[in-house]
Amino acid sequence: MAAAFGAASAAFLPRLAHRLAVGFAEPPRPHCADCLRPFSAGFPGWVRVGAACPCSGGYAFPVLTGAVVAAVLAVTVGPAPELPVYLLVAGPGVLLAMIDRRCLRLPDPLVGALAITAAAPLAILWPSRIGLAAGAAVAVLTAYAILAFFGGLGLGDVKLAAVLALILGFAGWPAVVIGVLMPHVINGPVALFLLVTGRASRRRPIAFGPALLAGALVGLALQQP
Ligand SMILES: [Zn+2]
Numbered sequence: 001m002a003a004a005f006g007a008a009s010a011a012f013l014p015r016l017a018h019r020l021a022v023g024f025a026e027p028p029r030p031h032c033a034d035c036l037r038p039f040s041a042g043f044p045g046w047v048r049v050g051a052a053c054p055c056s057g058g059y060a061f062p063v064l065t066g067a068v069v070a071a072v073l074a075v076t077v078g079p080a081p082e083l084p085v086y087l088l089v090a091g092p093g094v095l096l097a098m099i100d101r102r103c104l105r106l107p108d109p110l111v112g113a114l115a116i117t118a119a120a121p122l123a124i125l126w127p128s129r130i131g132l133a134a135g136a137a138v139a140v141l142t143a144y145a146i147l148a149f150f151g152g153l154g155l156g157d158v159k160l161a162a163v164l165a166l167i168l169g170f171a172g173w174p175a176v177v178i179g180v181l182m183p184h185v186i187n188g189p190v191a192l193f194l195l196v197t198g199r200a201s202r203r204r205p206i207a208f209g210p211a212l213l214a215g216a217l218v219g220l221a222l223q224q225p
Helices: 003-009 013-020 060-077 083-103 107-127 127-149 155-169 174-194 209-223
Strands: none
Touching: 003 060, 003 083, 003 209, 013 083, 013 107, 013 127, 060 083, 083 107, 083 155, 083 209, 107 127, 107 155, 127 155, 127 174, 155 174, 155 209
């Protein structure tokens, strides 16, 4: 059921990612970037199941990703009260990864929405763990701000890492530690593959957001008993 929910919600993401993957301070894309067909005004322009535009073909990858993420969460977390919270934020998580891959940006409103959607219900569920979660967020924010200062990371990565640490903090320190270390383990081979295949270079940096999000998923999955 979780996998079906993950797949179904991810089917709405290609259009959102296509419209939101724009440069800093630019408005959402008003028309398809490939065929220039205008998107409908208002809400209907945001809602499309499947590919971002009739002109673009595949959407199997986001749907599969949504299904796998939800299935991993359901299997590892089990029928616990926090599972619906995790499943709910998996969608925005996959969306952020899609946008970062396209334009190397992690829009603040989306990262903020991710933080509130996850942290508010988790704080109600586990009020005693708010301090731990906030501590983890501040610690990771500081560490990543120092990393960003020395280059290689964007401010969007710093903010997302702090939000993910906040969410992982509710699950405990082991989840935070795994979630912080795993993105670097994941991104090493990915960066090597992209460099070798010529899909990344010094001038075309690699998005770190997807690795951060995948690392957080591993952290949540591994810390469960
Ligand atoms: Zn198009």
